[in-house]
Amino acid sequence: MILSSKPALPCIGLAVMLSISACGKKGITADPDPDPEPETAEWQLPEYMAVFKESLAVNITLITGAGKNLLVDSGWPDFTDILMDSIRNKSDAPVTGIINTHHHLDHIGGNGLLQNGGTIIGHENHRDAYERSNPNGAVTVFTDTLSLDHAGIRLECISKAFSHSAADLIVYLPAEKILILGDLYFSSSFPFLDMDDGASVPNLLAAWDEIIQTYPDDLHIIPGHGPVTTMHQFVVYTNTVKATVAAVRAEMDKGRNYGEIAASDVLDRWNYLDTIVSRTVWIYFIYYSYNSAD
Numbered sequence: 001m002i003l004s005s006k007p008a009l010p011c012i013g014l015a016v017m018l019s020i021s022a023c024g025k026k027g028i029t030a031d032p033d034p035d036p037e038p039e040t041a042e043w044q045l046p047e048y049m050a051v052f053k054e055s056l057a058v059n060i061t062l063i064t065g066a067g068k069n070l071l072v073d074s075g076w077p078d079f080t081d082i083l084m085d086s087i088r089n090k091s092d093a094p095v096t097g098i099i100n101t102h103h104h105l106d107h108i109g110g111n112g113l114l115q116n117g118g119t120i121i122g123h124e125n126h127r128d129a130y131e132r133s134n135p136n137g138a139v140t141v142f143t144d145t146l147s148l149d150h151a152g153i154r155l156e157c158i159s160k161a162f163s164h165s166a167a168d169l170i171v172y173l174p175a176e177k178i179l180i181l182g183d184l185y186f187s188s189s190f191p192f193l194d195m196d197d198g199a200s201v202p203n204l205l206a207a208w209d210e211i212i213q214t215y216p217d218d219l220h221i222i223p224g225h226g227p228v229t230t231m232h233q234f235v236v237y238t239n240t241v242k243a244t245v246a247a248v249r250a251e252m253d254k255g256r257n258y259g260e261i262a263a264s265d266v267l268d269r270w271n272y273l274d275t276i277v278s279r280t281v282w283i284y285f286i287y288y289s290y291n292s293a294d
């Protein structure tokens with residue numbers, strides 16, 4: 001629980017700030033350094049899929065087939081024309097379904113692209129946001145899991161609520177060996193949490209552990225923000241972030257407050273993750289996830 005006495009959230013990256021203002025498996029041990037050999041260079045998405053990044057660094061996944069298009073997330077509202085051009089370059093079919101990995105504006109802002117008769121799919125915890133995002137679209141919500149078939153492609157939506165927001169879901173494509181993690185994964189940055197919506201660092205770490213234990217090793221992972229990675233790179237990333245959590249908690253154990261830790265060099269070693277979400281914001285999330293009494 002967060003007490004009102006905590007300081008305001010420090011300045012954060014543009015995309016995330018706008019979003020919020022609108023509102024040891026695998027034999028891999030802890031490795032606090034970036035993966036030296038990215039494994040995605042040779043890998044290609046199936047020809048019926050695309051990942052668009054035109055919407056200000058949000059990953060939007062297209063799955064096309066049988067005369068219809070499905071999106072996973074829809075980007076910022078101001079980028080819908082650009083997104084539509086990208087979709088049209090791949091397929092002229094109508095957008096008949098949009099899965100929203102959560103309700104933040106950078107993931108639902110293009111829901112107006114849904115054609116009449118289409119369906120928005122999301123987590124029940126923010127059903128209202130999905131209904132408002134496109135008054136002409138039907139809305140299907142769930143609380144645990146939901147299996148879908150889009151043009152013969154199986155998709156499994158699984159709740160990971162309260163990891164990054166109250167409405168998180170991930171999407172698994174078993175035949176394609178692809179996992180879409182939404183904002184549970186900023187693959188080149190410290191994570192972001194909507195703590196006012198119930199997210200916390202322990203929840204996020206627990207969700208990561210579940211994912212790593214549940215899914216095969218040979219997956220590719222589409223994050224909410226940042227480059228597509230392998231499962232191996234995801235495991236390295238999670239181990240790295242866990243090391244940053246341990247480092248901050250060690251400072252907390254010495255009795256240091258948030259301001260003292262944020263001003264220190266405790267996370268300097270991991271400065272390469274100070275990108276979309278800054279080091280001081282990440283320290284804030286750690287500190288107030290584990291110290292609600294300050």
Ligand SMILES: [Zn+2]
Binds near residue numbers: 107183224
């Ligand atoms: Zn996002």
